[in-house]
Amino acid sequence: MIREPLIFVLSEKGKRACLLPVLDVDEKKSVTQGITVRKNIKGFPQVSEVEVVRHFTRLSTTNYCVDEGFYPLGSCTMKYNPKINEKVAGFEGFLVAHPLAPEEMNQGNLEVLKLTEDLLCEITGMDKFSLQPSAGAQGELVGMMMIRACLESRGEQRKVVLIPDSAHGTNPSSAHLCGYKVREIKSNSRGTVDLQDLAAGMSEDVAAFMVTNPNTLGVFESDIKEITRIVHSEGGFVYMDGANMNALIGTSRPGDMDVDVIHLNLHKTFSTPHGGGGPGSGPVGVKEVLAPFLPKPHIEKRGERYYFDYDRPQSIGQVKSFYGNFLVVVRALSYILSLGPEGLKEISEIAVLNANYIRKSLEDIYHLKYNSPTLHECVFSDLFLKDFGVSNLDVAKRLIDYNVHPPTMSFPLIVHGALMVEPTETESKRDLDLFIDAMKKIAIEAEKNPELLKSAPHLTYVRRLNETTAARNPILKWTPESKGKE
Ligand SMILES: *Cc1c(COP(=O)(O)O)cnc(C)c1O
Numbered sequence: 001m002i003r004e005p006l007i008f009v010l011s012e013k014g015k016r017a018c019l020l021p022v023l024d025v026d027e028k029k030s031v032t033q034g035i036t037v038r039k040n041i042k043g044f045p046q047v048s049e050v051e052v053v054r055h056f057t058r059l060s061t062t063n064y065c066v067d068e069g070f071y072p073l074g075s076c077t078m079k080y081n082p083k084i085n086e087k088v089a090g091f092e093g094f095l096v097a098h099p100l101a102p103e104e105m106n107q108g109n110l111e112v113l114k115l116t117e118d119l120l121c122e123i124t125g126m127d128k129f130s131l132q133p134s135a136g137a138q139g140e141l142v143g144m145m146m147i148r149a150c151l152e153s154r155g156e157q158r159k160v161v162l163i164p165d166s167a168h169g170t171n172p173s174s175a176h177l178c179g180y181k182v183r184e185i186k187s188n189s190r191g192t193v194d195l196q197d198l199a200a201g202m203s204e205d206v207a208a209f210m211v212t213n214p215n216t217l218g219v220f221e222s223d224i225k226e227i228t229r230i231v232h233s234e235g236g237f238v239y240m241d242g243a244n245m246n247a248l249i250g251t252s253r254p255g256d257m258d259v260d261v262i263h264l265n266l267h268k269t270f271s272t273p274h275g276g277g278g279p280g281s282g283p284v285g286v287k288e289v290l291a292p293f294l295p296k297p298h299i300e301k302r303g304e305r306y307y308f309d310y311d312r313p314q315s316i317g318q319v320k321s322f323y324g325n326f327l328v329v330v331r332a333l334s335y336i337l338s339l340g341p342e343g344l345k346e347i348s349e350i351a352v353l354n355a356n357y358i359r360k361s362l363e364d365i366y367h368l369k370y371n372s373p374t375l376h377e378c379v380f381s382d383l384f385l386k387d388f389g390v391s392n393l394d395v396a397k398r399l400i401d402y403n404v405h406p407p408t409m410s411f412p413l414i415v416h417g418a419l420m421v422e423p424t425e426t427e428s429k430r431d432l433d434l435f436i437d438a439m440k441k442i443a444i445e446a447e448k449n450p451e452l453l454k455s456a457p458h459l460t461y462v463r464r465l466n467e468t469t470a471a472r473n474p475i476l477k478w479t480p481e482s483k484g485k486e
Contacts, residue, residue: 003461004055004058004059004062004461007045007047007052007055008043008045010045010047010051010055011043011044011045011046011047012046012047013046014046015046015047015048015051016046016047016048017047017048017049017052018049062461063276064405065275066078066079066080066081066274067080069403069404069405069431070403070404070405070423070427070431070434070435071405072404072405072407072421072422072423072435073405073406073407073408073422074377074379074407074408074411074420074421074422075168075216075243075244075377075408075411075420075422076268076274076275076408076422077243077244077246077265077268077269077274077376077422077424078274078275078405078422078424079246079268079271079424079425079426080271080424080426081271081272081273081274081331082271082335082338084334084338085271085272085330085331085332085334085335086331088330088331088334089327089330089331089334093108093109094109094112094326094327094330095327097109097326099322099323099326103305103306103307103308107305107306109326110299110306110307110308111306112326112329112330112333113131113299113306113323113326113329114299114300114301114306115333116129116131116283116329116332116333116336117129117130117131117283117299119333119336120264120283120285121285123249123250123253123336123344124242124245124253124254124255124262124264124285125253125254125255125256126254126255126261126262126285126286126287127255127285127286127287127288127291128285128286128288128291128294128298129283129284129285129286130142130283130284130294130295130298130324131281131283131299131323131324131329132283132284132295132318132319132320132323132324133263133281133282133283133284133295133319133320133324134279134280134281134282134320134324134325135265135267135280135281135282136170136241136243136263136264136265136268136280136282137170137173137174137282138282138319138320139263139264139265139282139283139284140170140171140174140210140239140241140263140282141174141177141178141319142263142284142295142316142319143174143239143261143262143263143284143286144161144174144175144177144178144180144208144239145178145293145316146261146284146286146290146293146294146316147207147208147237147239147260147261147290148178148179148180148207149293149314149316150237150289150290150292150293151207153293153314156235158204158205158206158207158236159180159181159205159207160180160181160182160183160203160205160206160207161175161178161180161181161182161183161206161207161208161209161210162182162183162184162185162198162201162202162206162208162209162210162236163175163182163183163184163185163209163210164184164185164186164187164193164210164211164212164215165184165185165186165187165413165414166187166191166212166215166216166217166412166413166414167210167212167216167241167412168212168216168241168243168411168412169411171210171212171241174210175208175210180207180208183201185197185198185201185209187215187414190219190370190372191215191217191219191369191370191372191414192215192219192220192221192222192223193211193215193221193223193227195223195226195227195230198227198230198231199230202230202231202233202234202236203234204234204235206231206234206236207236207237208231208236208237208238208239209227209231209236209237209238209239210239210240210241211224211227211238211239211240211241211259212240212241212243212244213240213241213244213248213254213257214244214247214248214374214375214376215244215412216244216379216411216412216420217370217374217377217378217379217412217414217415218244218247218355218374218375218376218377218378218379218422219370219372219374219375220247220375224257224259225257225258228257228258228259229258232258237260237261237290238258238259238260238261239259239260239261239262240254240257240259240261240262241262241263242254242262242263242264242265242269242285243263243264243265243268243269244375244376244377245264245265245268245269246268246269246347246348246351246376246424246425247348247351247352247375247376247377248348248375249269249344249345249347249348250341250342250344250345250346250347250348251345251348251349255285255287259287260286260287260289260290261284261285261286261287261290262284262285262286263282263283263284263285264282264283264284264285265280265281265282266280266281266282266283266328266329266331266332267280267281267328270331270332270335270336271331271332271335272328272331272332272335273331279325279327279328280325280328281324281325281328281329281332283324292312292314292315293314293315293316294312294315294316295315295316295317295318295319295320296309296310296312296315296317296318297309297310297312297318297323298312298315299323308323346425347425348375348376348425349425350425351375351376351423351424351425352374352375352376354423354424354425354427354432355374355375355376355377355378355421355422355423356373356374356378357429357432358378358421358423358432358435358436359371359374359378361436362380362436362439362440365384365439365440365443366380366381366384366419366439366443367380367381367382367383367384368380368381369381369383369414369415369416370415376422376424377420377421377422377423378420378421379412379415379418379419379420379421380418380419380420380421381415381416381417381418381419382395382416382417382419383416383417384443385417385443385446388446388447388450389450389454390446390450390453390454391417392409392410392417392418392419393409394446394450394453394454394456395419395439395442395446395453396409396419397453397456397457397464398442398445398452398453398456398457399438399439399442400456400457400459400460401456401457401458401459401460402434402438402441402442404434404435404438407419407420407421407422408420408422423435
């Protein structure tokens with residue numbers, strides 16, 4: 001594999017992309033001398049057009065992405081993003097709309113926002129949504145802030161939030177940021193919430209229980225009604241982390257499970273682009289009891305007119321400029337409308353089928369701490385590899401050589417050496433089989449040639465990095481001398 005050098009290395013004096021005709025007037029301080037040539041970059045590269053194009057085209061192919069292949073990053077729902085969403089988001093009326101344009105001139109775009117909120121209410125069974133939060137984690141924080149504001153409006157100062165030991169790290173972080181003490185609730189032998197531990201943990205000091213359903217093992221919390229009853233009986237709220245809605249969409253609704261507040265991740269379940277630092281969206285939905293506390297403004301409709309309602313005295317305030325990431329919402333709406341109710345139901349059915357197909361195909365080889373039928377993902381562990389001195393990290397790195405993005409590792413924390421696989425509904429059986437095959441081959445390699453795994457990946461630009469050094473002291477400039485030091 002040829003390593004792409006920096007464009008500075010390609011520079012040769014006098015090379016340029018275009019040649020201007022010979023001057024037929026007196027030379028003045030021209031555009032090329034004065035304005036567009038960056039003087040503050042030492043050795044500004046001089047390269048031809050074809051060199052520029054090839055350099056950046058080659059670089060653009062070094063990143064792995066969902067358009068290239070299987071991306072089974074558990075908990076992240078890395079599904080394919082249909083191109084129709086991009087086309088719709090590119091419509092001029094969406095693209096050039098100015099967020100400060102008067103509401104009368106923006107009625108169509110406001111309708112898009114309101115329609116999306118209404119559809120999310122229907123899909124989740126919640127009463128009201130706000131599209132302001134720009135990520136799941138921000139949705140969690142907003143949810144906790146609303147719970148606190150509601151409790152304070154009742155004169156209650158509860159101090160504790162309960163969270164299961166299988167939860168995503170953002171849950172305790174959000175509760176903590178909101179000023180709560182976090183207490184952990186144990187999982188039982190099935191990997192679901194231990195009801196006795198929950199009941200024992202509940203008291204009048206508990207503001208909320210944060211639950212993920214299905215949980216991070218991909219297992220449905222079948223006691224969810226009992227969970228919400230226990231929490232409500234002590235006057236607490238139930239927050240549902242809705243990052244795993246891909247398992248439920250069109251099939252069952254959190255609102256019907258009596259949860260009080262939920263966030264969704266449009267960049268997971270609703271197929272908007274994900275990763276690479278692009279904008280996300282973490283809408284938050286509530287039952288009536290929390291609706292007065294939603295961020296303001298909130299989009300409303302009076303008669304035929306859509307408007308932003310700022311007159312919300314109990315609101316926790318604005319949490320994002322304007323009204324969230326508008327074009328992300330447009331993509332998600334395009335996705336919802338292009339699938340329709342039947343299509344949305346099929347998503348969760350196929351996502352669940354695919355995860356169980358992988359679990360069943362690999363359960364005899366890879367260890368499963370909790371081997372119950374899962375929903376949309378399954379969590380293997382590296383227990384059986386220990387005998388060969390190989391870990392989950394080595395398997396993940398070796399998968400790269402098979403052109404598969406590594407699964408999520410070492411999460412959830414209740415599974416030691418976890419490899420969490422979420423195939424999503426967008427993979428064909430052929431691609432699932434290629435993955436299963438790669439995992440089987442790697443298990444054989446682990447036994448026969450563990451060094452091959454421990455030194456993987458072998459087919460990438462850079463091999464095994466020291467991840468701490470790579471993060472703290474990255475060497476971004478590649479020269480032949482830096483080879484091997486990466
Ligand atoms: C992704 C995820 C989150 C956080 O969502 P972001 O949009 O990444 O902030 C929270 N909980 C779970 C279970 C997740 O998978």
